[in-house]
Amino acid sequence: MTRWIHCREFVxxxxxxxxxxxxxxxxxxxxxxxxGCPHCVxxxxxxxxxxxxxxxxxxxxDEPVPGAxxxxxxxxxxxxxxxx
Amino acid sequence: xxxxxxxxxxxxxxxxxxxxxxxxxFLVRHYGPRLLSVARRFLRNQEDAQDALQDAFLSAxxxxxxxEGSARLSTWLHRIxxxxxxxxxxxxxxxxxxPIEDLLPRFxxxxxxxxSPAEWQEDxxxxxxxxxxxxxxxxxxxxxxxxxxxxxxxxxxEDLDTAETARLLAIEEGAVKTRLHRARQALRGLLEPRLRRxxx
Numbered sequence: 001m002t003r004w005i006h007c008r009e010f011v012x013x014x015x016x017x018x019x020x021x022x023x024x025x026x027x028x029x030x031x032x033x034x035x036g037c038p039h040c041v042x043x044x045x046x047x048x049x050x051x052x053x054x055x056x057x058x059x060x061x062d063e064p065v066p067g068a069x070x071x072x073x074x075x076x077x078x079x080x081x082x083x084x
Numbered sequence: 085x086x087x088x089x090x091x092x093x094x095x096x097x098x099x100x101x102x103x104x105x106x107x108x109x110f111l112v113r114h115y116g117p118r119l120l121s122v123a124r125r126f127l128r129n130q131e132d133a134q135d136a137l138q139d140a141f142l143s144a145x146x147x148x149x150x151x152e153g154s155a156r157l158s159t160w161l162h163r164i165x166x167x168x169x170x171x172x173x174x175x176x177x178x179x180x181x182x183p184i185e186d187l188l189p190r191f192x193x194x195x196x197x198x199x200s201p202a203e204w205q206e207d208x209x210x211x212x213x214x215x216x217x218x219x220x221x222x223x224x225x226x227x228x229x230x231x232x233x234x235x236x237x238x239x240x241x242e243d244l245d246t247a248e249t250a251r252l253l254a255i256e257e258g259a260v261k262t263r264l265h266r267a268r269q270a271l272r273g274l275l276e277p278r279l280r281r282x283x284x
Contacts, residue, residue: 006195015265043189043201050272051240052208057221058125058241060212069116073134077112077141078105 005033010040014047090114093157100148112141115158119165125237126169128226133169140168166242170252173234182229187270202280211279224274232267239264 010033016022017030034041089096089110099107119140123133144164151160190198204211211217225233238249239260246264250257 006191007197008191008195011189011191011269015261015268039197039200042203043197046201046204046276047268047272049204049208049211050275051268053211053217053221053275054225054236054268054271055240056208056212057218058225058237060218069112069120069137070134073138074109074112074116077116077138078109080138080142081108081145082105 003029005029007033007037007040007043010034010037011043014044018044018048094153097148097151097153097157100145108145111144115161116141118158119161122162122165123169125241126166126234127172132172136168136172137165139171140165143168166238167252170234173230174254182231184229184232184266184270187228187273188266189269189273202276202282204276204279205281217279220278221275224271227274228267228270232263232270235260235263236267236271240268 010017010030013022013026013030017027022030034044089099089107096107096110100111116137120133120137123136123140124130127133127136140161144161147164151157189201192198225236228236234253235249238244238252239246244252246257246260250260253260
């Protein structure tokens with residue numbers, strides 16, 4: 001008979017579950033929990049969305065890139081190179 | 085000179101190796117802005133990021149002889165500035181682990197969620213089309229305690245694996261896994277109040 005896990009345990013090992021690092025019997029426990037817990041279904045979905053948002057928000061950066069290095073810094077780098 | 089260097093990475097590398105001043109200046113001006121934004125991601129203030137950028141370029145000038153050309157020059161410089169940023173972080177890291185518990189989900193004693201997790205307005209791909217959301221998410225990443233934020237940046241943004249992240253930060257692989265999971269949970273918690281469906 002499969003052991004019933006609680007939301008706390010589900011959340012604590014969620015990354016292992018998503019990364020496929022759990023043993024088959026644990027995966028079954030997690031699947032059973034998900035089938036009966038809409039809260040953890042929502043938590044897992046929004047956890048994955050948070051990871052995707054983190055990655056996407058940095059990749060699609062809006063910071064002005066051209067000309068963002070101050071002229072004094074360019075000169076300081078070049079001067080330090082000449083001294084070496 | 086600049087158009088030639090822009091079109092021909094190999095000739096730029098050769099000229100920088102030879103100590104050509106114009107080539108070195110082109111390298112700084114052409115790659116500097118993007119590298120500065122990478123350093124800024126790791127170091128939360130502009131002054132530290134500028135220091136890291138300077139350290140990175142000086143390392144690059146020194147080590148350009150070892151650049152093999154198997155990776156793109158931009159990728160090679162990117163790795164150098166990430167390393168320089170981590171060195172800068174390490175130089176002022178204090179030993180006390182910052183608390184993250186306040187940002188993690190809470191549970192009743194019986195193990196159930198204390199607050200029901202909310203559905204979000206839209207999926208990540210749709211949310212990312214909005215500039216104000218992208219800015220908001222980056223600010224939330226900046227709010228994570230440093231030791232967790234750094235692991236999140238290396239694993240989820242830089243796409244390094246657990247072993248490489250552990251090596252760069254001089255911590256155990258288990259600590260990388262724990263910090264990454266907590267950082268993601270904390271980020272989720274910071275995003276939820278604004279992104280939950282009822283908050284539209």
